[in-house]
Amino acid sequence: LPDPKTVLTKPNQFVSLGSSCSDFDRSPVVRIDNSREENLPSKPFWAPAYPGSGSEMFRIVVKAITGGAYRGEDVYSRWCHKGSVITCKTHFPTHVLGNGELHPLDDKRHNPASEKFQPNIMFLIRNPSRALASYANYIYETKNRDKISPHSTQMPESQWLRWRDEYFLREIRVWCDQIIYWLSITRHHFYYGGIKFIQFEKMLDPGTGPTLMQEVSDIITLEGGIDVIPAEAIPCAWYRSVVQQHNFFAGSSKNDRDGSGKIELGYTKRVSNYVPNYSKEQKNIINTSLVNLCNIISSKYPEEEELYEILQYYQTINST
Numbered sequence: 432l433p434d435p436k437t438v439l440t441k442p443n444q445f446v447s448l449g450s451s452c453s454d455f456d457r458s459p460v461v462r463i464d465n466s467r468e469e470n471l472p473s474k475p476f477w478a479p480a481y482p483g484s485g486s487e488m489f490r491i492v493v494k495a496i497t498g499g500a501y502r503g504e505d506v507y508s509r510w511c512h513k514g515s516v517i518t519c520k521t522h523f524p525t526h527v528l529g530n531g532e533l534h535p536l537d538d539k540r541h542n543p544a545s546e547k548f549q550p551n552i553m554f555l556i557r558n559p560s561r562a563l564a565s566y567a568n569y570i571y572e573t574k575n576r577d578k579i580s581p582h583s584t585q586m587p588e589s590q591w592l593r594w595r596d597e598y599f600l601r602e603i604r605v606w607c608d609q610i611i612y613w614l615s616i617t618r619h620h621f622y623y624g625g626i627k628f629i630q631f632e633k634m635l636d637p638g639t640g641p642t643l644m645q646e647v648s649d650i651i652t653l654e655g656g657i658d659v660i661p662a663e664a665i666p667c668a669w670y671r672s673v674v675q676q677h678n679f680f681a682g683s684s685k686n687d688r689d690g691s692g693k694i695e696l697g698y699t700k701r702v703s704n705y706v707p708n709y710s711k712e713q714k715n716i717i718n719t720s721l722v723n724l725c726n727i728i729s730s731k732y733p734e735e736e737e738l739y740e741i742l743q744y745y746q747t748i749n750s751t
Contacts (some may be wrong), residue, residue, distance in 0.1 A: 452671065478521070482569060495668040499515065502614060525605040558631075572586075606720075640673055725746075
């Protein structure tokens with residue numbers, strides 16, 4: 432797992448990787464081409480996540496893995512089962528957005544809904560202390576969308592503290608409940624099979640991101656039967672989709688459109704050093720929730736060793 436002391440502190444790796452990706456950009460086989468979307472030959476994957484856990488980034492990663500042929504979509508969108516959609520984002524069952532949200536087991540329009548999806552699930556997971564703050568910031572930006580762009584502004588500290596104190600207990604419970612819900616589906620429903628946890632922090636880290644992206648690529652091609660870019664193109668696809676296109680780490684004054692690899696790197700607002708402020712009691716509740724969740728995993732889902740390790744990692748970094 433990523434070392435919390437080194438994540439987001441390796442700009443030299445970005446410079447080196449960026450300068451070696453010009454061949455990748457010029458290759459029609461692996462280039463991220465947004466104009467070549469195709470009709471999906473199989474069913475899409477569920478991609479559940481707590482709000483603020485990186486769903487937008489994951490959509491771009493999926494699109495890069497397929498060279499731009501397929502994309503992710505919101506599950507409550509009318510496009511979830513049409514065209515080139517390969518992953519369907521959902522916050523079910525905790526944050527259901529309107530009547531269009533599909534139930535993973537049954538739905539009036541898709542009866543049963545499970546038949547419309549791949550049996551294996553890709554669950555996006557993020558440190559709850561950061562995910563809750565990201566969700567609060569999303570709400571703030573949404574309320575002020577006539578004044579600010581999405582993912583561009585950190586909400587005022589006073590408003591974060593107000594939201595935190597009003598909703599913290601509910602949301603940390605929601606974060607845990609969603610994980611248990613989707614685990615229970617894979618265990619007890621006849622149709623659904625395995626679940627892969629896509630860790631937000633690992634996808635961002637240059638030391639682990641390309642490897643995790645390759646694991647996602649393997650799921651898409653082996654289980655979904657989808658054509659993907661060659662394995663040797665994954666590091667550059669990660670760089671282009673996570674570092675540049677999604678703008679998590681670096682900004683570029685020229686956007687490297689000529690494929691030269693000459694990039695002016697600089698941290699953006701999206702990767703600010705802001706650390707959410709929690710009271711001592713709230714920090715204790717976060718870690719107690721993680722401990723309790725680990726106990727549930729070890730007793731009821733002992734095969735989920737990767738998830739258990741992720742939760743222990745979150746305990747460690749939330750204790751520092």
